[in-house]
Amino acid sequence: MKEKLQKIAAEAVNLLSSSQDLEEIEKIRVRFLGRKGELTQVLRGMGALDEKDRPRIGQLANEIRARIEEELTGRTALVKEKTIRSRLLEEALDISLPGTAPAHGRIHPITRVRRQMEDIFLGLGFEIAEGPEIELDYYNFEALNFPKDHPARDMQDTFFIGEEFLLRTHTSPVQVRTMERTAPALPVKIISPGKVYRRDDDATHSPMFQQVEGLLIDTRITFGDLKGILDLFVKEMFGTATLTRFRASFFPFTEPSAEVDISCVMCGGCGCRVCSQTGWLEILGCGSVHPRVLEMSGYNPEEVTGFAFGMGVERVAMLKYGIDDIRLFYDNDLRFLNQF
Amino acid sequence: MxxxxxxxxxxxxxxxxxxxxxxxxxxxxxxxxxxxxPGEDITKVVTGQILKIERHPNADRLLICEISFGENVPLKIVTGAPNVQEGQIVPVALEGAALAGGLVIKRAKLRGVESRGMLCSGQELGLNAKSLPPEQAHGVMILPADTPPGLDIKPLLGLDDxxxxxxxxxxxxxxxxxxxxxxxxxxxxKLPLKYIPPEVEESLPPCADRVKVDIEEPQLCRRYVARLMTGVKVGPSPLWMQKRLRAVGVRPISNVVDVTNYVMMEFGQPLHVFDYDTLLEGRIVVRRAAEKEILVSLDGVNRELTPDMLIIADAKNPVAIAGVMGGLETEVTDRTANVLLESAYFNPASIRRTSKMLGLRSDASQRFEGGIDLAGCRRSADRAVQLLQQISGVQVLEGAVDNYPSPAEPKMICLRPERTNFLLGTEITGEEIADILTRLQFDVKDSGSELIVGVPSWRGDVSMETDLIEEAARLHGYNQIPGTLPNARTTLGKRTPNQLFRENVKDILASCGLNEAITYSFFSPETADFYRLPPENALRRTVNMQNPLSEEQSVMRTWITPGLVEALKRNYNRQIRSGAVFELGSVFVPASRLPEEKTMLAAAAMGESAGGWNRKVMPLDYYFLKGVLETLFQQVGLTGFFFEAEYSNPSFHPGRTAKVFAGEQELGVLGELHPEVLERLDLPIRVVAFELDLDRVAKLSAAVRKYQPLPRFPSMERDIAVLAPRDVPAESIREAIGRSGGHTLTSVSLFDVYEGGQIQAGYRSLAFSLKFQADDRTLTDEEVAKCMDSVSAELDRKYGARLRTE
Known part of the structure; x- marks a missing residue:
């Protein structure tokens, strides 16, 4: 009996040590420890043994069972580890192959820059006002203090629609319409982004372009406030190191009027080709709202004051992205659009 | 300027x-x-006199000039210029001289003859060719005969300016x-202005005896000053005057004309001169032109005048279009002896209208349009007479005829320093404001709390307090004004729901793989023909531009798709043959008053999506854009949308086009462009497009979303393959399944379409996946089998469709 048990043990251990996979190990377990397994069979035959031999043999059988189980566990762990190691090895990817890109389109650079500009002013409490692109002469010019037959009208070469209408040359008509709608309530605090049209077509002028204009009217708005707000905007848009410079200028609908230059974004103000060696880049026009404009829109200029400003989105985008031809924006070359 | x-x-x-x-x-x-x-680079160029000219022994085109520089020994210089003559004074670049553009002159042998310098043209001296007569710009520049030789050329020609x-x-x-x-x-x-009023020597009887000026339109001509001179000898003007005119971009012509231009440039007053002897009765009448009156203008053109135009006439005929152009017949010529000089103020708007109408914009009309100094007319006339006297020795009749019906009163404006500071956000003292205005020649009186300010006659732009505040601000310096943040009410800055919606739509489409494009709002009137639109089609009713840049950009777009297709075509021609773009923007529809502006959303695509080493390319076709639309609608919460076959849209492929609906509302069209449209556009690739009325989509989209509880019991899925006649739309079958599957059928989705092979002709197999689920229990196989039976029965009844079993 003893020999039989020891033979079983030796065989089991031997088989296990050469086993290669889990299936084989399971077979070995069943063969020796299963319900009808060899060790089980031997134990069942214990009844035929001597009373005095039983404990000894019993103990031996238990020891052998434990041994085989231990071998089983050890071998299983070993085979498992081997299997997983070889699987991992087999499954290795060429991680340098390109990834699978999900479909993705781009938002037009003008939209991107316009949104950024809008967000800055939204943060300052401005609302976004909109109006028609085809306008009445009254809203585009007259209510903005451009008299008929005045040279100031030459500043904005206009597309006319029949006798009565025109393509707005700026988004200022939206300001007038908003003031008319709001007066006499205060404040008026809007920006008016949108498409505008001028009869021009070259590397720096497009017959259609986009503007963001702003208007703030309340009881205590000063020219200094205009400077403060625009300085804030410029630093937000172009970086905190950007300087602003205000130059006297003329627009019929503001007085005092100013052009605002920023320190050149290319050279930081040292002078380069982009800023024609001046260190400055013209970026926007602005001023205190002209009293006649306030009056025509229903406000008393002795009681309220305000400022207005306006800038071309393309101009800002060109500076931000280093684009040198405005026509690229409306050409819609996919190689261009895909860069933003 | x-x-x-x-x-x-x-x-x-x-x-x-x-x-x-x-x-x-x-x-x-x-x-x-x-x-x-202009003269920065120029050195060692002096005046020289040509003593002798000899032919070059070895070259037909070259001449050898002997040049004297006064005291020094004459030099021999070879020139190719044909316009030289003995005795002339010319600019000579000596050895080592530098000319405009950096050219350095060296001693050189030209065909065997040594040349000790170079005779210079105006261009070589950096003078603007347009301000010189052509033979002097390109040939050698000939200086006035009285110019001494040996002088540095730079101050002489204004090259030190x-x-x-x-x-x-x-x-x-x-x-x-x-x-x-x-x-x-x-x-x-803060420097003094040096100004000496012109003085004239008057040696002849009063001008008024021989000249009469009548102003019939005092609104359009507020002042007219005439002066008369005799003994005029027309000839070239002196070098100093020529150089100044050239410096400011005016080409010297003759002494009389040059003087008028000189005074215009100096004082801003445009002047005109008439040959007095050609003026009938020595009269000047300022009036409107009669209907159809004709004037031959200085440039020899027959001009038909209208009563809108202000003209200068003599006793009978028009002799000039006031402020715009003179007449040929009264022009001052070599034969002119007596000159009548006009210095007048014409109404800016009238001049602007007339010059625009005639297409004649000049330095003079530009100045009249801007409004000239009404008080300066006489002074400018005197200055011109003084100059003519200086340079050509004319005799001058005493005084002037100065017709000035209602002299302008000086404008007086009250300026409140306190308001100035309130508007600017500054603390500028009243004294500083007064000082600034005084420096600008305003007449300032301090009356305690405010300044009483008299406006100089030339400052037509200043008429109210704000104008003065601007003057104070700009001379104080904008950059001295401190920047502050507004002390204003707090407001909520936000986008309106509609604005948010539009930006959201753009982001959704971009996330679907489309690039946002922005195309012009105008297109060609031929677009309608390219897109096969019949005469009565609504898209043909356009808003038209009166003065377009070109015919191709002359009508406002009525839809966006053509612009996007045009963009795809440009890309195609640049070898970019796949792509998908969208645009959100306005289209324009004629209306009784302002045109209606509708917001549209359009997209166009061609080619295929980029494939890769591990995936197939996907065609950017009808189904691609349909998928984009379905995604968009799901994302914005628009439900109940459906697509209906559209066979009759002239621009689209009749078998590959759908109308897009939501409930009762038609939203737009989706489809492949008609092959004939593509052919007309010369675009050899299929293009798909959609265009939707975005305002309608916005209205139907759910602003508010509600949560649906998650299912608590497991679902059961069944796949079926339906064999159905090919012409039964898949959607109809899907709907039939949905209707007949009972209320536990929660979704039906098509996952395969197959025809050919063992499938009989005229049929196709559609495979659907059905999902059953109840919210109160776990379904049993029997329950689901029952539902499947009723689906099968319905399909058979309705379409003769059978379930296909493998």
Whole structure:
């Protein structure tokens, strides 16, 4: 009996040590420890043994069972580890192959820059006002203090629609319409982004372009406030190191009027080709709202004051992205659009 | 406007460098766009007299000139210029001289003859070719005969001058002259303005005896000054006058004409001269033209006049279009002996209309349009007479005829320093404000709390307190005003729901793989033909531009798709043959008043999506854009949308096009462009597009979303393959399944379409995946089997469709 048990043990251990996979190990377990397994069979035959031999043999059988189980566990762990190691090895990817890109389109650079500009002013409490692109002469010019037959009208070469209408040359008509709608309530605090049209077509002028204009009217708005707000905007848009410079200028609908230059974004103000060696880049026009404009829109200029400003989105985008031809924006070359 | 720094120094003692001056002018509102120093590079060029000219022994085209420089030994110089003659004074570049553009002159042998320098053309000296007669620009420049030889050429020709190019704003017509610019410079630099009133020697009886001036339109001509001179000898003007005119971009012509231009550039007053003897009865009548009256203008063109135009006439006939152009018949010529000089003020708007109507914009009309100095007419006339006297020795009749029906009263404006500071956010003292205005030659009286300010006659742009505040601000310096943040009510800055919706739509489409494009709002009137639109089609009703840049950009778009397709075509022609773009923008529909502007969303695609080493390419076709639309609608919460076959849209493929609906509302069209449209567009690739009325989509989209509880019991899935006649739309079958599957059928989705092979002709197999689920229990196989049976029965009944079993 003893020999039989020891033979079983030796065989089991031997088989296990050469086993290669889990299936084989399971077979070995069943063969020796299963319900009808060899060790089980031997134990069942214990009844035929001597009373005095039983404990000894019993103990031996238990020891052998434990041994085989231990071998089983050890071998299983070993085979498992081997299997997983070889699987991992087999499954290795060429991680340098390109990834699978999900479909993705781009938002037009003008939209991107316009949104950024809008967000800055939204943060300052401005609302976004909109109006028609085809306008009445009254809203585009007259209510903005451009008299008929005045040279100031030459500043904005206009597309006319029949006798009565025109393509707005700026988004200022939206300001007038908003003031008319709001007066006499205060404040008026809007920006008016949108498409505008001028009869021009070259590397720096497009017959259609986009503007963001702003208007703030309340009881205590000063020219200094205009400077403060625009300085804030410029630093937000172009970086905190950007300087602003205000130059006297003329627009019929503001007085005092100013052009605002920023320190050149290319050279930081040292002078380069982009800023024609001046260190400055013209970026926007602005001023205190002209009293006649306030009056025509229903406000008393002795009681309220305000400022207005306006800038071309393309101009800002060109500076931000280093684009040198405005026509690229409306050409819609996919190689261009895909860069933003 | 070009400003000569040397000329400016007649009026102000400027010691600043041109760059510093330019900066100060720019900040004060007179933007300097450029600084030019034409003679900067030039050295060692002197005047020389041609003593003798000989033919070159070895070259037909070359001449050998012996040049004298006064005291020194004459030099021999070879020239190829054909316009030289003995005795002439010419500019000579000596050995070692530098010319414009950096050319250096060396001793050289030209075909065997040594040349000790070079005779110079105007261009070689850096003079603008346009300001010279052609033979002097390209041939050798011939100087007046009385010019001494041996002089440095630079001061003589103004090559020591610096030119500032001023970009003036339209309100500052008063600065369109050297005096005008000088006033600003003096005020900015706090320097005195040097100005000596012109003096004239009058040796003949009063002008009024021989000249009569009638103003019939005092509204259009507020003042007319005439002076008369005799003994005029027309000839070239002196070099000093020529160089100044050239410096400011005016080409010298003759002494009389040059004087009028000189005074215009100096004082800003356009002048005109008539040959007095051609004026009937020596009369000047300022009136409107009669209907159909004709004038042959200086340029020889027959001009038909209208009563809108102000003209100058003699006793009978028009002799000039006031302020715009003179007449040929009364022009001053070599034969002219008596000259009548006009210095007048014409109504700016009238001049502007007339010059626009005739297409004649000139330096003169530009100045009249800006409004000239009403008080300066007489002074300018006197200055011209003085100059003519100086340079050509005319005799002058006493006095002038100065018809000035209602002399302008000086404008007086009250200025409150307190309001000035309130508007600007500054603390400028009343004294400083008064000082600034005084420097600008305003007449300022302090009356305690406010300033009483008299406006100079030339400042037509100043008429109210704000105008004065601006003057104070710009000379105080905008950059001295502290920047502050508004002390205003707090407001909520936000986008409106509609604005948010539009930006959201753009982001959704971009996330679907489409690039946002922005195309022009106008297109060609031929677009309608390219897109096969029949005559009555609504898209043909366009809003038209009166003055387009070109025919191709002359009508406002009625839909966006053509612009996007055009963009795809441009890409295709640049070998980019796949792509998908969208645009959100306005289209324009004629209406009874302002045109209606509708917001549309359009997209167009061609080619296929980029494939890769691990995936197939996907065609960017009808189903692609349909998927985009379905995604968009799901994302914005628009439910109940469906697609209906559209066979009759002329621009689209009749078998590959759908109308897009949501409930009762038609949203737009989706489809492949008609092959004939693509052929007309010369686009050899299939293009798909959609265009939707975005305002409708916005209205139908759910602003608010509600949560649906998650299912608590497991679902059961069944796949079926349906064999159905090919012409039964898949959607109909899907709906039939949905209707017949009972309320536990929660979704039906098609996952395969198959035809050919063992499938009989005219049929196809559609595979659907059905999902059953109840919210109160776990379904049993039997329950689901029952549902499947009823689906099968319905399909058979309705379409003769059978379930296909493998």
């Amino acid at each position: 070009r400003v000569s720094l040397n000329w400016l120094k007649d009026f102000v003692d400027i010691t600043l460098s041109p760059l510093e001056l330019a900066e100060k002018l720019t900040l004060a509102g007179l933007a300097v766009e450029g600084i030019e120093s 610096t030119i500032l190019e001023l970009e003036l704003t339209p309100n500052r017509g008063d600065c369109l002259s050297m005096l005008g610019a000088a006033r600003e410079v003096a005020a900015i630099l």
